[in-house]
Amino acid sequence: MKIILTVGHSILKTGSCTSADGRPYGGVLEYAYNKNIVNRMAEYLRSVGHKVDVLVCPELQFSRSTDEKAYKLQRVNSGGYDLVAELHLNASALHNARGCEVLYKTEKGKKIAQQIQARLATIFQNRGIQKRNNLYMLNSTKPTAIMLETFFCDSSADCALAEKTDVAHLIAEGIHGGSIANGQHESAGPELTGMLYRVQTGAFTVWRNAEKMKAELQKKGFGDAFIATVDLGQLFYRVQVGAYSVKSNAENMKKKLQQAGFDALIVQA
Helix, strand or coil: CEEEEEECCCEECCCCECCCECHHHCCCEHHHHHHHHHHHHHHHHHHCCCEEEEECCCCCCECCCCHHHHHHHHHHHCCCCCEEEEEEEECCCCCCCCCEEEEECCHHHHHHHHHHHHHHCCCCCEEEEEECCCCHHHHCCCCEEEEEEEEECCCHHHHHHHHCCCHHHHHHHHHHCCCCCCCCCCCCCCCCCCCCEEEEEEEECCHHHHHHHHHHHHHCCCCCEEEEEEECCCEEEEEEEEEECCHHHHHHHHHHHHHCCCCCEEEEC
């Protein structure tokens, strides 16, 4: 099959992430977790002969979450794909739900959803597959489409299971419909934390000072610098560069900033 794997959600120009955030409840950030596992999924599928592309929305470019739709659909529908699989994690209003589910619309999608669900349910509680008619990634795509709600990002119990499981391998086997070598169902490693890391060069109470710092960064080639506002009883304007789901990438950016003469520290978003 020719497959495109897409990661749900994005990071907006403001630095805000549009996904569910389970970290206050002992869980993970949905977007960061899925961004971390998607390339490993692709490698598993390629190893058994599938042609696979990965699609992640550009970070710090969109003004609204609705910009994600046009960006993804144009690429998904023009690529001649047989299947699009979009990665999400679930969340519940009371932060007490658990389990896995896969969403589909067509009969072809149903078959693949069943295969994936069967693999995920070896680890997570089985919530079953669901036919949905109100989601653009199922309604508006030319390829057969499925959407994964792999586990609950705001369930510490689900996240503990995910931490010691090669979730990418489970999903890849479900898409493939058979066994794939080298998946040991072990921990995916310390980088798969579901965190976002940003590199901060300053925090100001005066917006004008933050703008000045941002302009200095951009002048020296750090074009993705942005200002994030946080209310800590008083408004602070944090000047930051990048938003990374892998901490080592943030550490590399920190070194570059320091070499350019800026103070820099890594903060969790």
